[in-house]
Amino acid sequence: MPRPDEIFPDEVHAQRFEQICAWLKCWFQVLPLDEAGRLLAEGRLPSRACCITFDDGYADNHEVALPILQKQGLCATFFIATGFLNGGRMWNDTVIESIRHCRQQHLDFGNFGSYGLSGPAERRGAIEAIIGKIKYLPVEQRLAITEELLARCGVQLDARLMMAPDGVRLLRDAGMQIGAHTVSHPILASTPPDAAREEILSSKRFLEDLLSQDCTLFAYPNGKPGRDYLPEHVTMVRELGFKTAVSTAWGASGVGADPLQLQRFTPWDRTKTAFGLRLMRNLLA
Template structure:
């Protein structure tokens, strides 16, 4: 595949940058979310990427994208949110393959916090109730959890998550807390990294970027609220690491839906960041807005299909 990627992504001003995005790397496959990346799959994927691409740190990739000096087959690896398994599972595999990676951390969940979606997921996963009464919550009714079947729980989460996602942060938290209370579930407090684990990632040579404090949908906030989320996340990380943080990732990251391209990239620039990444599927070219660098990761499990989808993304 190397010749194909070299042709699609040459060196210099015609170069294209492929940025891969991940969130979690589980030790073992999750029966509730079988599509989630686990350690075996991530290890295999890193081997493919290392053999095909020149993987750069994200800050260097952004600079070289701007000045037209990308190497052939340029790529960068990124993680969003700040899960504990980024440190415990992903980091050793990245070190084994000798690959750099950038981790974008939502700082409000460090040290025992839990993201809203994980409160929802774990409440449904861990509930021992046969039925979950959701009347009065986001137009939902009762849900049959079943005693052993995962399909009902998976279907319920697929219905609930989109309904809750675009609430403003305060309403969103109230809603998921209410669902968790009705589920009568004991929820975990070790899903997200500690401050020490973030420092350990940096000490291992990985990069740390800001990802807001509470992971809000920026499009639902005022510009002042959005700028505050960005700045407080950056400032907390700079205090934690004792160094400047120049990278930012938009929560959820879809332009026009999760952030506003005519508002939020300008805020990121005004706050002094060097570059920002979205989740628009594409490969970046010179001349594109460095504060809206696209990202994409194929979901295919076979080597050939994974490579072909990456090639297709380079053509987008």
Template sequence: MAGGLQCLDTVLGRRVSVLTFHRVQPQQDPLFPLEMHAARFDALLGSIARSFQVLTLGEAHAALKSGKLPARALVMTFDDGYADNATVALPLLRRHGLRATFFVSTGFLDGGRMWNDTVIETIRASQKPELDLAAFGLGRFPLASPAQRRAAIDAVLPKIKYQPLDQREPLIAKLREATGHPDLPDDLMMRSEQVRELHAAGMEIGGHTVRHPILTETPDDQARDEILRGRAALEGLIGAPVKVFAYPNGVPDRDYDLRHVAMVREAGFRCAVSTAPGPVCRGRDDFQWPRFTPWDAGDAAWFARLMLCRYGRQAAPQAGRP
């Protein structure tokens, strides 16, 4: 595998694949069976270590700019700042001698919870046999099985996702009322000391705003403040510059646009990533690097999709965590 990749990079030109992860759970989640979990991540890291030269995003950016990008270059990134990035992913990365880049939304550290996780965990924990979502313009959803709960989650999330920050909370309150106000976890996201632990272990820390807003749905002054305050909070935590950034949600022209690219550049970041698929080659905009999302259930299918993304026609990624 490694030799073949090196030959392709020689013929087609040096390039880097940037992977996107979110959570790495201790065991497979019945609601999100394609989401990464410890056993699968461990096996995948072994394959990655044998096949690729793994860099942090900052290292890959500097190497590409200088013309010194190694063959088979690959970057692993983690979005949002989930606690299992530190408790599950970090020990496995260390075992395989690999480094990664972690984009952290600072507003959820130390006991916070992202809005989408409130939706997910509210529906997961509801004791009701059926969920009435008339308040969202939807129907009734049975909750007898994980698949039925997932269907309810998938229906609700788009109704809230593109709402401004100040309009999300009333909608979530309606959902909480409909589900019977179940108890929710307060340990999904990292604590401040876990961010410092990642940095001390040689991992790269990147900006991801404070509260993870959809930037195109956010007034410009508020969007700029989210970008700047998130970076300042991280630099205060780790005592080092934060040079890389990931746009929340990250779909170009839908979740962010050229206004926000300019904000990130003016803030002093050196490189930023989107969620558009594809490889990174010389000449790519430093502030709109694409990424690949590995949702395939089997490693063979995952590698096949990655090769299509890296060297050929991009195959659409399978649906994973919303």
């Protein structure tokens, strides 16, 4: 995002991302993800190697993050949920933007709770509570609930949160790497096996057609091992030709790690010291 968000003040914005990139460039050997995955599998990953990744395919990836990466001379990987590239909106963004723009000071959302909305902290609490209550519901039920929330809030939302296909090409042409992230960002562990495989395969094929190149990088939606995806999905990813895949299990991956289940963490720390300490904790873990 270009500026700090009053509802989510810990989210990374342009100025903080530029700081983080400078720290990474100083402390680490920042590698393209495909190269890092290959070297890890071969047992040749250099010390202090790291990779930068983005999930989902938001428009600010190329509008805000790309110029900063180019300025710092860094490569990143962007995992794209392909079903949202043409004006789509992810369900969690419907929740966030509905609450953000709701003009009511109090929201009664039936079985999903009643919430005060008098300030940024209360709105953040409402967003986190509602997302937590519906995140693992079946897809159609989850979508219906978010549309009901949108109606109750009386908000008209801008559908242009996600990038268009041209944005994906722009990232690739700028030297960034592109990976698959399924079509509709489902919880794979809650999806029938055939449908899960199709989600993974269709996103891969879409990106390969779009970019005229192989897609060998993948990110598991939500990404918690055993909760959001299962060993059978790792097998699918391997069988479908992916070489490197990432989870959201916090930590650092070293010798012996599965290249199809690399660990990551989210850099929400505001200071160089706190950021460095979190990196050290991940390494020690």
